[in-house]
Amino acid sequence: MKGITKVYPNGIVANKDVDFSVGKGEIHAIMGENGAGKSTLMKILFGMEQPEEGEIYYKGEKITLNSPREAINYGIGMVHQHFMLVPSLTVAENMVLGIEPKKNNAFFDFDKAVAMTEEVSKKYNLAIDPKTTVENLAVGKKQKIEILKALLRGAEILILDEPTAVLTPQETKELFEELINLKNQGLTIIFISHKLKEIKQITDRLTILRNGRSMGVHDTKDISEQEISRLMVGRDVILEVNKTAANPGDTVLKIENLSFYDMANKPVVNKLSFRLREGEILGIAGVEGNGQGELVEMITGLKKATNGKVFINGQEATKLTVKGIRNLKTSHIPEDRMVYGVAAEGTIGENLISDRYDLPAYNTGLLQKVNDLVQKSNELIQDFSIKCDSQTQQVNMLSGGNIQKVVVAREFSSEPELIIADQPTRGIDVGSTEFIRRKLVELRDEGTAILLVSADLNEVMELSDSLMVMYNGEMAAYFEDASKVDEMELGMYMLGLKKMEVKEMGGAMGE
Ligand SMILES: Nc1ncnc2c1ncn2[C@@H]1O[C@H](COP(=O)(O)OP(=O)(O)O)[C@@H](O)[C@H]1O
Numbered sequence: 379m380k381g382i383t384k385v386y387p388n389g390i391v392a393n394k395d396v397d398f399s400v401g402k403g404e405i406h407a408i409m410g411e412n413g414a415g416k417s418t419l420m421k422i423l424f425g426m427e428q429p430e431e432g433e434i435y436y437k438g439e440k441i442t443l444n445s446p447r448e449a450i451n452y453g454i455g456m457v458h459q460h461f462m463l464v465p466s467l468t469v470a471e472n473m474v475l476g477i478e479p480k481k482n483n484a485f486f487d488f489d490k491a492v493a494m495t496e497e498v499s500k501k502y503n504l505a506i507d508p509k510t511t512v513e514n515l516a517v518g519k520k521q522k523i524e525i526l527k528a529l530l531r532g533a534e535i536l537i538l539d540e541p542t543a544v545l546t547p548q549e550t551k552e553l554f555e556e557l558i559n560l561k562n563q564g565l566t567i568i569f570i571s572h573k574l575k576e577i578k579q580i581t582d583r584l585t586i587l588r589n590g591r592s593m594g595v596h597d598t599k600d601i602s603e604q605e606i607s608r609l610m611v612g613r614d615v616i617l618e619v620n621k622t623a624a625n626p627g628d629t630v631l632k633i634e635n636l637s638f639y640d641m642a643n644k645p646v647v648n649k650l651s652f653r654l655r656e657g658e659i660l661g662i663a664g665v666e667g668n669g670q671g672e673l674v675e676m677i678t679g680l681k682k683a684t685n686g687k688v689f690i691n692g693q694e695a696t697k698l699t700v701k702g703i704r705n706l707k708t709s710h711i712p713e714d715r716m717v718y719g720v721a722a723e724g725t726i727g728e729n730l731i732s733d734r735y736d737l738p739a740y741n742t743g744l745l746q747k748v749n750d751l752v753q754k755s756n757e758l759i760q761d762f763s764i765k766c767d768s769q770t771q772q773v774n775m776l777s778g779g780n781i782q783k784v785v786v787a788r789e790f791s792s793e794p795e796l797i798i799a800d801q802p803t804r805g806i807d808v809g810s811t812e813f814i815r816r817k818l819v820e821l822r823d824e825g826t827a828i829l830l831v832s833a834d835l836n837e838v839m840e841l842s843d844s845l846m847v848m849y850n851g852e853m854a855a856y857f858e859d860a861s862k863v864d865e866m867e868l869g870m871y872m873l874g875l876k877k878m879e880v881k882e883m884g885g886a887m888g889e
């Protein structure tokens with residue numbers, strides 16, 4: 379790809395004069411922060427987007443790609459960040475979508491579809507059961523189907539857009555073994571990621587994008603993690619979270635036998651008990667959808683518990699409203715910042731101080747109040763390095779990272795005693811992530827109790843003082859000292875392959 383420039387209809391320049399090349403049998407990473415233009419560049423190579431400028435050469439010949447179909451015909455396949463499988467269909471039916479084999483030129487030939495699936499699965503040594511329904515499969519398996527789908531269509535170049543974002547350590551390990559195996563069979567793999575460690579593990583070369591521009595191509599073995607992140611972000615980044623051992627005090631949050639049943643009367647959270655203390659970060663690890671979301675919603679008042687109790691600073695909070703719980707000095711960084719975090723149409727200033735209008739400090743005389751609030755939001759914009767023109771700007775004009783900083787600034791600055799941080803750094807840039815993590819540790823050091831839910835295993839492992847794993851709505855493991863936990867072992871608990879005895883987890887209640 380030579381001199382690729384892509385401008386979206388809204389005026390965003392997603393790629394600017396980018397050169398990119400990949401050789402046969404190579405695993406090549408495309409790296410960059412969120413919004414750097416990685417997916418766009420690869421969508422252009424897959425014919426999904428057309429560039430304003432630039433040329434594409436394939437096996438020495440100049441080609442144009444006006445649709446994914448044309449790309450597939452050349453042997454270019456792509457597995458997207460969000461899978462495009464039909465959940466209600468079987469694996470074999472999904473495999474042949476669009477290229478269905480027909481019996482007597484008329485009826486769908488299921489047996490043939492199964493045979494085709496088995497053949498490609500065998501050829502590339504990717505085990506899959508053709509007859510199971512897709513919706514019952516784990517994420518790792520779904521991804522495997524997407525890869526096989528591309529291979530069945532004759533892909534020689536396989537583009538994977540952030541394939542490990544959704545995988546457990548075990549699934550990632552398996553994927554990497556499969557990719558290396560595919561590479562050994564002569565396939566070319568382009569791997570989009572922003573995870574430094576895994577890039578170092580399996581890629582031969584890497585191309586770094588920043589703000590739509592290429593920061594060059596490098597041999598993976600010749601470039602350090604520090605150097606890669608500096609090129610991605612444009613400045614030196616502190617990769618590790620700096621923190622001293624925790625010094626926990628009294629219990630702030632106590633969860634007692636808490637359960638939540640869904641509409642089918644199935645327990646989504648099942649008899650959960652644990653406590654969180656002052657000056658402690660308790661991390662909850664787990665594959666998404668194992669009850670973490672419902673737990674957070676019960677603690678923050680968004681859902682009512684079916685059974686059990688929540689205590690905040692000794693006071694029962696089980697039946698309180700969202701506001702009632704906030705009044706107990708609880709802050710919440712919600713998982714979905716656009717739905718629960720901000721009023722998108724509001725200004726930055728309004729969002730920053732929306733919880734303060736009725737505080738006495740801002741309530742003496744109207745004019746005084748307005749001035750103080752303006753001053754307070756300007757302070758917060760400064761303190762939390764929110765990149766904006768002014769506090770009167772609408773919040774939805776900001777980038778994801780900066781919107782999250784608005785939420786975090788409001789939630790962290792209200793002197794909380796308890797913070798529920800649900801995926802606090804998901805989908806935001808490295809710079810903002812670094813900032814939010816540092817703030818969490820600072821607040822912990824000041825005595826705040828922090829419950830951290832994150833699907834990012836590195837994040838929970840680095841930030842947490844103690845750690846629990848949720849599986850199937852239950853506590854599958856509890857570690858008093860998170861620094862002693864092994865990542866692979868954690869993965870076993872996350873996948874439900876292992877579960878601690880109840881008496882081993884007594885530490886969770888301080889027993
Ligand atoms: N369909 C689209 N329309 C308008 N802007 C888009 C579209 N897709 C992506 N963008 C913007 O283009 C930029 C690059 O996006 P993307 O290629 O998805 O980055 P990455 O994959 O590196 O996170 C971002 O600013 C993003 O908001």
Ligand SMILES: [Mg+2]
Pocket residue numbers: 416417418539
């Ligand atoms: Mg992307």
